Amino acid sequence: MKLRELAHSRTGDKGNTVNISVIAYDEKHYPWLEQHVTAAVVKAHFGELVKGEVIRYQLPNIGALNFVLKDALAGGVTRSLALDAHGKTFSSAMMALELPPPPGSAA
Amino acid sequence: MTLRIGSGAGYSGDRIEPAVELAQSGRLDYLAFECLAERTIAIDQQKRLKNPEEGYDPLLEARMRAVLPICLEKGVRIITNMGAANPLSALAKVAAICREMGLGPVRLAAVTGDDVLDQVRQRDLILEETGQPASALGSRLVSANAYLGAAPMVEALRRGAQVVVTGRVADPALFLAPMIHHFNWGMDDWSRLGQGTIIGHLLECAGQITGGYFADPGCKDVAGLARLGFPLAEVEPDGSAVITKVEGSGGRITLATCKEQMLYELHDPAAYLTPDVTADFSGVRFTDLGNDRVGVGGGTGRVKPPTLKVCVGYVDSYIGEGQIGYAGPGALDRARLGAEIVRERLKLTGVRHSELRVDYIGLDSLHGPGLSRPATQPYEVRLRVAGRTETPAEAERIGNEVETLYTNGPAAGGGVTKGVRQVLAMASAYLPREAVQPELHIQEVPR
Numbered sequence: 380m381k382l383r384e385l386a387h388s389r390t391g392d393k394g395n396t397v398n399i400s401v402i403a404y405d406e407k408h409y410p411w412l413e414q415h416v417t418a419a420v421v422k423a424h425f426g427e428l429v430k431g432e433v434i435r436y437q438l439p440n441i442g443a444l445n446f447v448l449k450d451a452l453a454g455g456v457t458r459s460l461a462l463d464a465h466g467k468t469f470s471s472a473m474m475a476l477e478l479p480p481p482p483g484s485a486a
Numbered sequence: 487m488t489l490r491i492g493s494g495a496g497y498s499g500d501r502i503e504p505a506v507e508l509a510q511s512g513r514l515d516y517l518a519f520e521c522l523a524e525r526t527i528a529i530d531q532q533k534r535l536k537n538p539e540e541g542y543d544p545l546l547e548a549r550m551r552a553v554l555p556i557c558l559e560k561g562v563r564i565i566t567n568m569g570a571a572n573p574l575s576a577l578a579k580v581a582a583i584c585r586e587m588g589l590g591p592v593r594l595a596a597v598t599g600d601d602v603l604d605q606v607r608q609r610d611l612i613l614e615e616t617g618q619p620a621s622a623l624g625s626r627l628v629s630a631n632a633y634l635g636a637a638p639m640v641e642a643l644r645r646g647a648q649v650v651v652t653g654r655v656a657d658p659a660l661f662l663a664p665m666i667h668h669f670n671w672g673m674d675d676w677s678r679l680g681q682g683t684i685i686g687h688l689l690e691c692a693g694q695i696t697g698g699y700f701a702d703p704g705c706k707d708v709a710g711l712a713r714l715g716f717p718l719a720e721v722e723p724d725g726s727a728v729i730t731k732v733e734g735s736g737g738r739i740t741l742a743t744c745k746e747q748m749l750y751e752l753h754d755p756a757a758y759l760t761p762d763v764t765a766d767f768s769g770v771r772f773t774d775l776g777n778d779r780v781g782v783g784g785g786t787g788r789v790k791p792p793t794l795k796v797c798v799g800y801v802d803s804y805i806g807e808g809q810i811g812y813a814g815p816g817a818l819d820r821a822r823l824g825a826e827i828v829r830e831r832l833k834l835t836g837v838r839h840s841e842l843r844v845d846y847i848g849l850d851s852l853h854g855p856g857l858s859r860p861a862t863q864p865y866e867v868r869l870r871v872a873g874r875t876e877t878p879a880e881a882e883r884i885g886n887e888v889e890t891l892y893t894n895g896p897a898a899g900g901g902v903t904k905g906v907r908q909v910l911a912m913a914s915a916y917l918p919r920e921a922v923q924p925e926l927h928i929q930e931v932p933r
Contacts, residue, residue, distance in 0.1 A: 383705065387702070387705065387706060387742060387746065388746075389699065389700075389746040389747075389749065389750055391749070391750040391751030391752065392751065393751055393753070394615065394912070394914070395615070396753075398749070398751065398752060398753060400745070400746060400749035400750075402742065402745045402746060402749070404742070424857075425857070426854075426856040426857065427854060427856050428853060428854050428856065428857060434753075436753075436754060436755055438749075438755055438768065440768065440769055440770060440771060440784070441745050441748070441770065441771075441772065442745075443745055443749060445749050445752060445753075445755060447753050453843075455615070455911070455912075456524070456525075456912075457524065457525050457802075457909065457910065457911045457912045458802055458803075458909055458911045460805060460841060460842075460843040460872040460873070460874060461843070461845075462845060462847070462851050462852065462870065463852050467699075468852045468853070469853070472853050472857050475857070
């Protein structure tokens with residue numbers, strides 16, 4: 380299944396770094412996300428788009444993960460040649476991530 | 487004792503009617519406008535260099551004309567960073583508007599001292615992103631502004647200012663200042679300052695917590711985005727708050743909108759650095775109270791950082807760009823041929839560029855070929871070529887080479903657009919607090 384079925388997401392930018400949240404619609408799915416949406420999985424998913432490291436922060440208090448992707452904006456918001464210099468659309472790429480359906484889900 | 491603070495703008499060009507709606511119907515004590523992105527102040531500084539009267543937010547006048555009469559009548563105090571690169575000119579402008587509209591007597595204030603270009607030059611600070619000293623930029627250095635905290639705004643409020651205009655201040659501080667003033671919080675009450683900072687962080691992007699930057703039909707539906715309401719916080723003396731909006735306005739406030747905005751532009755949730763506090767959001771809790779009301783508590787904080795962050799703006803380069811569209815069978819092949827021709831032309835005609843980027847809009851322009859993986863040939867595709875140059879003349883040649891594809895390139899290319907822009911890049915540096923001296927300016931407009 381796609382991550383979009385279990386979680387929603389928003390991108391923020393700072394310099395050449397973006398952060399992408401992954402927030403469980405239902406907090407009961409948070410442990411599943413924590414298990415399957417790791418920093419390594421996200422780094423591999425974004426491939427050449429993200430040149431630097433990916434750091435993951437866990438926020439069980441709100442059922443969310445926060446990914447910080449470094450060297451990800453083609454030189455940074457203010458210099459980038461990219462159309463989407465802020466990386467505003469990156470959350471949509473995150474939502475396309477494939478993961479196994481959680482136990483007991485209809486999918 | 488509940489304090490009501492509204493958010494009237496999430497960026498410089500934001501909609502104005504939702505701020506009017508908040509002023510009119512939000513039963514507010516304060517209305518704050520956050521209008522300074524990282525680069526905005528460097529652009530405004532360039533305007534100021536051309537005309538010393540300018541350099542404040544281009545929408546300052548329109549916004550003030552729209553909200554000032556209502557706010558002054560209802561006793562709503564305004565706090566904004568629309569002073570941008572020229573808070574004193576902004577102050578004079580607001581005073582002129584008050585006189586012209588007959589709104590006196592009114593006390594206005596401006597905060598300066600964020601402009602630290604001289605200090606950056608004298609100390610020749612190292613820029614974090616480039617690792618080079620500021621002096622390496624020579625005449626390309628345009629602006630340097632330190633993020634000020636809440637203290638000078640609190641002082642302005644203490645002295646009775648009804649409108650406070652600043653340059654660069656930390657975004658959440660625009661909202662934290664009225665909390666500190668109203669509840670008489672100590673400037674070392676880290677826990678409350680941290681909780682106040684999460685409220686400011688949630689409000690500072692205005693519509694981004696009421697359903698803007700959120701809707702995704704079928705997954706996350708939001709009604710009324712064309713008349714999206716902007717948020718307000720009802721803050722209690724202990725710093726806990728309810729985020730809500732004017733009844734009947736568009737959009738929605740839910741746990742999901744609040745969580746997305748809490749994580750927006752956040753890195754380590756336990757260490758959100760501001761000039762006032764090292765805020766800790768890791769224990770924040772939201773409570774859905776229904777009817778577009780969400781409670782927020784559990785934010786805390788630790789001692790503030792010893793240095794202030796400085797945003798340094800400099801002229802980096804020029805970007806030239808051209809676009810052309812192709813459609814129907816073979817559209818993508820013709821776009822690719824067009825790109826090859828432009829690359830070869832730039833080489834043949836000696837247009838120097840340090841970077842060149844080719845995008846196929848409709849195919850892979852946003853996330854690159856790796857993530858995009860198109861299933862079928864697109865019906866239409868738009869070729870975009872963008873390159874970085876040292877001079878505007880060379881940048882112009884890039885767009886021109888896309889344009890000449892009309893008569894010299896693949897069949898049936900249409901709808902060319904082209905442009906050149908100067909790149910004002912931003913870098914960061916850090917100054918000890920003692921090096922930055924905020925200054926308060928009070929102006930009275932008589933009846």
